[in-house]
Amino acid sequence: MFTTPLRATPLRTALVAAASLSVLAACGGGSTPAAGADGPIAVEAGDTACKVARTSSNTGNVTFEVSNKGSKVTEFYLYAEGDRILGEVENIGPGLTRRLIVELTDAGKLQTACKPGMVGDGIRADFTVTGEGRKSVDTDTKLADATKEYQRYVNSQADSLLAKTTEFVDAVKANKVEDAKALFPVARLYWERIEPVAESFGDLDPKIDGREEVIEEGQEFTGFHRLEKDLWTTGLVTDSPAIADGLLTNVKDVVDKAKSVELTPLELANGAKDLLDEVATGKITGEEDRYSHTDLWDFRANVDGSQAAVAALRPVIQEKDAALLTTLDEKFKALDDLLEKQRKDDGFKLYTDLTETEIKDLAAAVDALGEPISKVAEAVAK
Numbered sequence: 602m603f604t605t606p607l608r609a610t611p612l613r614t615a616l617v618a619a620a621s622l623s624v625l626a627a628c629g630g631g632s633t634p635a636a637g638a639d640g641p642i643a644v645e646a647g648d649t650a651c652k653v654a655r656t657s658s659n660t661g662n663v664t665f666e667v668s669n670k671g672s673k674v675t676e677f678y679l680y681a682e683g684d685r686i687l688g689e690v691e692n693i694g695p696g697l698t699r700r701l702i703v704e705l706t707d708a709g710k711l712q713t714a715c716k717p718g719m720v721g722d723g724i725r726a727d728f729t730v731t732g733e734g735r736k737s738v739d740t741d742t743k744l745a746d747a748t749k750e751y752q753r754y755v756n757s758q759a760d761s762l763l764a765k766t767t768e769f770v771d772a773v774k775a776n777k778v779e780d781a782k783a784l785f786p787v788a789r790l791y792w793e794r795i796e797p798v799a800e801s802f803g804d805l806d807p808k809i810d811g812r813e814e815v816i817e818e819g820q821e822f823t824g825f826h827r828l829e830k831d832l833w834t835t836g837l838v839t840d841s842p843a844i845a846d847g848l849l850t851n852v853k854d855v856v857d858k859a860k861s862v863e864l865t866p867l868e869l870a871n872g873a874k875d876l877l878d879e880v881a882t883g884k885i886t887g888e889e890d891r892y893s894h895t896d897l898w899d900f901r902a903n904v905d906g907s908q909a910a911v912a913a914l915r916p917v918i919q920e921k922d923a924a925l926l927t928t929l930d931e932k933f934k935a936l937d938d939l940l941e942k943q944r945k946d947d948g949f950k951l952y953t954d955l956t957e958t959e960i961k962d963l964a965a966a967v968d969a970l971g972e973p974i975s976k977v978a979e980a981v982a983k
């Protein structure tokens with residue numbers, strides 16, 4: 602997902618509000634100031650300022666405690682070179698505080714950014730990491746195994762993403778509209794499963810997965826959703842083949858990067874949460890795939906990806922917070938059960954065929970996972 606804030610309809614607003622309840626419950630005042638000898642780094646995010654209490658840190662786990670003091674919904678990002686996202690917290694409403702725990706493995710120059718209104722490059726500042734390079738995976742075999750297992754998952758999904766996107770692009774270019782329509786949600790499954798990894802590389806995400814609102818940010822509307830619009834609303838147009846070529850080029854790039862990146866265990870934990878946030882903000886509202894209404898494929902894929910990260914971290918969570926693991930299993934099962942009811946033929950019901958009650962029930966099941974999933978990072982950082 603790549604989004605700018607949308608003009609909310611009343612139904613969307615109600616559902617988003619329901620879906621963010623657990624985020625509310627999970628914020629601020631957590632009991633364990635996880636990791637970092639110096640305690641959390643306070644970030645005051647305003648509408649025009651982004652005050653980071655400390656602008657440097659040693660290597661190791663670092664917690665940012667981001668308080669939205671402004672009037673707009675905001676986000677906080679930590680960037681490495683080339684705008685690779687090391688960590689992010691999205692959708693922080695006015696007055697709310699949320700935490701981001703990241704592992705800084707190497708000394709170097711990073712950047713922090715607040716994005717009031719969730720648009721643009723944000724209010725940036727340098728952040729320096731000093732000290733010896735160190736990785737938790739070097740000393741903890743459980744953590745090392747977790748990242749290796751998840752990396753295998755990312756690699757296999759990335760391979761399938763490339764294969765299915767190639768088929769989709771070929772169908773578009775051959776003007777095989779029905780084939781292309783059938784392949785669209787399938788190719789996207791692989792993207793959505795590894796979305797936090799895939800979208801962490803510079804500006805590839807808006808090019809591949811941006812929605813029409815990117816135009817308001819002065820960008821071209823390209824990628825999956827532009828072709829979705831062509832296929833479902835206008836029919837293929839003169840530049841559809843060129844857009845398809847561009848999509849494949851960008852997907853190849855993202856696949857190479859995703860397969861070579863070295864993830865930290867906290868990136869797995871944060872990713873598991875980001876994927877459910879994606880569901881809560883994009884899929885439950887039916888806005889991700891607004892022309893095709895194939896949102897439930899993306900929904901399923903985001904949940905799959907989140908479950909894969911939790912599965913990889915399972916022995917770690919078991920050791921550090923066994924009760925949390927039980928809760929996660931329970932809530933994931935409840936969500937699975939609801940989602941599986943919506944299967945139809947080889948895929949899922951269209952979003953537009955869901956009843957309001959079904960949408961509300963799904964939203965509630967996602968919401969119930971919000972708090973436990975946000976605790977995974979703290980457990981891993983313990």
Ligand SMILES: [Cu+2]
Nearest residue numbers: 602603810889
């Ligand atoms: Cu997406």
